[in-house]
Amino acid sequence: MTLGRSPIFERLDALADELASVSRDARAIYDPRHGIAPPSDKGNVADMASFLLGLRNLRDAIFGPPPLFDDCAWDMVLHLIKAENEGTSLSVSRLCAAISAPQTTAIRKLDNLVGAGFVIRRPDPHDRRRIIVNLTDRSRQLFVLLCERATGKKYQRPNFPTAA
Numbered sequence: 001m002t003l004g005r006s007p008i009f010e011r012l013d014a015l016a017d018e019l020a021s022v023s024r025d026a027r028a029i030y031d032p033r034h035g036i037a038p039p040s041d042k043g044n045v046a047d048m049a050s051f052l053l054g055l056r057n058l059r060d061a062i063f064g065p066p067p068l069f070d071d072c073a074w075d076m077v078l079h080l081i082k083a084e085n086e087g088t089s090l091s092v093s094r095l096c097a098a099i100s101a102p103q104t105t106a107i108r109k110l111d112n113l114v115g116a117g118f119v120i121r122r123p124d125p126h127d128r129r130r131i132i133v134n135l136t137d138r139s140r141q142l143f144v145l146l147c148e149r150a151t152g153k154k155y156q157r158p159n160f161p162t163a164a
Contacts, residue, residue, distance in 0.1 A: 055150055062146050068116055073109045075099040080119065080135050081143055091130045092121065 063069045063077075079098045083090045090098065096106035110133065113119045118139045124130035147155045
């Protein structure tokens with residue numbers, strides 16, 4: 001018995017071709033060599049929205065998608081990067097206050113980041129009652145990668161202090 005070309009298989013082949021085309025288009029849009037199109041200088045809010053959405057998608061691709069990296073956790077990472085680059089440190093309480101989230105939510109997000117290896121906690125060497133939060137080297141490297149892919153430019157690795 002000879003099996004003919006069934007319409008269902010023809011439709012599956014057509015869908016596979018269409019999916020391959022969409023995949024190629026998506027890769028062209030998010031190709032890290034091209035970066036994300038920056039917002040225009042004309043103050044177009046739609047361009048800015050597209051840029052921010054692209055940046056969030058890139059963040060999720062590099063750091064991992066929500067629920068780990070929602071806005072609360074992401075704000076923590078941004079505050080830690082800023083503080084470490086300025087040569088300051090953030091205690092757990094200061095970090096929680098900085099992100100303007102309820103402390104229970106902030107602590108839960110911080111626990112998730114610690115568990116996933118993005119941040120570490122350590123006792124403050126000057127005041128053992130305080131706990132200092134630092135980024136891991138992995139987080140720092142991923143953030144630089146995010147900056148490079150978002151802009152298409154090479155970024156100098158910042159001189160973050162090494163956490164003890």
